[in-house]
Amino acid sequence: MMRATSESDVTSIAPSSSSPAVYYVQSPSQNSQDEADKCSSSNCRSPLESPSFPRTSLGSLSSTAASRISGNRRRWNKHYCDVVNEEKGYCDDDYYYEDDTVNVYYSQCRFLVLVFGLVFAGFCLVIWVASRPYKAQVNVKSLRVNYLYIGEGSDRTGVPTKFLTVNCSTSMVIHNPARFFGIHVSSDPVNLIYSELTVATGQLNKYYQPRKSRRFMSVSLVGEGVPLYGTGMALSSSDERGGIPFRLEFEIQSKGHLVGKLVKTKHTRHITCSLIISSKNTKEITFEKNSCKYV
Incomplete structure (x- = not known):
């Protein structure tokens, strides 16, 4: 035996069976962090704070987004530091290479001057000895x-x-x-x-x-x-x-x-x-x- 559904039953069932409204939250950027702080301090209410969306879900989403941003930032910083260190290594290698080249050049010059001085001194000594008689x-x-x-x-x-x-x-x-x-x-x-x-x-x-x-x-x-x-x-x-x-x-x-x-x-x-x-x-x-x- 089928029981007739009253209007009051329909009214009471409809809200519970309907799906909750969907809200989209944009991850806060670093530039808007201050505004978010101001908003939280002044008791601003967002749609996420409605009774149908618990406050705990907002905290979980915020921590997840923050961890994702910090992870991306760490990866970007690591990549930037690697590039800077690599370029610095190239510069240091060029500097030490040029410094070694200059040292080798001066060493060769000193060696040539020393050889020339010894040869000239020997030549003068031979002439002086030959002139004694x-x-x-x-x-x-x-x-x-x-x-x-x-x-x-x-x-x-x-x-x-x-x-x-x-x-x-x-x-x-x-x-x-x-x-x-x-x-x-x-x-x-x-x-x-x-x-x-x-x-x-x-x-x-x-x-x-x-x-x-x-x-x-x-x-x-x-x-x-x-x-x-x-x-x-x-x-x-x-x-x-x-x-x-x-x-x-x-x-x-x-x-x-x-x-x-x-x-x-x-x-x-x-x-x-x-x-x-x-x-x-x-x-x-x-x-x-x-x-x-x-x-």
């Missing part, structure tokens, strides 16, 4: 006495003594045997000495002499009124007996520039010649082979 050769030829006078008088303090005045000149030949370089020739004062007393002096003018050449030089020696003091009597006695013993003494310096002014060679020859001069005889005195010593 080439000393300037000096040969004193003669001495001419222009006049020699022995007198008596007083010195500046009034002490009576004998005086000697002499004027003479000596000639010599200087030979440069070097094949590859010229020499600069100079001398110490050329002295005429009697009993360790210099009675006349002269100077050889400095000059340049080319390689493998000979040069004739003449030096004038002059002594005016040289006081003899205690040696005056012995000098007068020697002159009366035929001649006064003198000694000609000087040094010759020769300097050669082999490689500019970097490599030089220098030699010194000490010359000593013995001779006898008479005031009565002013002939030219020729030096024998054994009359002079060359050191």
Whole structure:
């Protein structure tokens, strides 16, 4: 037996059997987070807070969306950091590569400079050693006495003594045997000495002499009124007996520039010649082979 359905039953069943209304929620972005906070603080009500949609469902959906956003953000940040680190690695590799290239270049330059310096030093040493035997050769030829006078008088303090005045000149030949370089020739004062007393002096003018050449030089020696003091009597006695013993003494310096002014060679020859001069005889005195010593 079928029971008639009343209008009140239909009215009571219809709401319960009908499906609930569907609401769509847009995930909050980072920019709208502040607005959401404001809305929640001011008790704003959204359709999701209706009695038919529980508050617990809203919290679950919000946490799910937030976790999805944070997961995407972490993946994006990880990808960005990987790209930045990779580019930084490339930059560091380029920097270290350029730095290594510069270091290798400077090392090669220093090595080449060192090799060149050693080769140049060896070359200069060989030239210097090869130039050592080439000393300037000096040969004193003669001495001419222009006049020699022995007198008596007083010195500046009034002490009576004998005086000697002499004027003479000596000639010599200087030979440069070097094949590859010229020499600069100079001398110490050329002295005429009697009993360790210099009675006349002269100077050889400095000059340049080319390689493998000979040069004739003449030096004038002059002594005016040289006081003899205690040696005056012995000098007068020697002159009366035929001649006064003198000694000609000087040094010759020769300097050669082999490689500019970097490599030089220098030699010194000490010359000593013995001779006898008479005031009565002013002939030219020729030096024998054994009359002079060359050191």
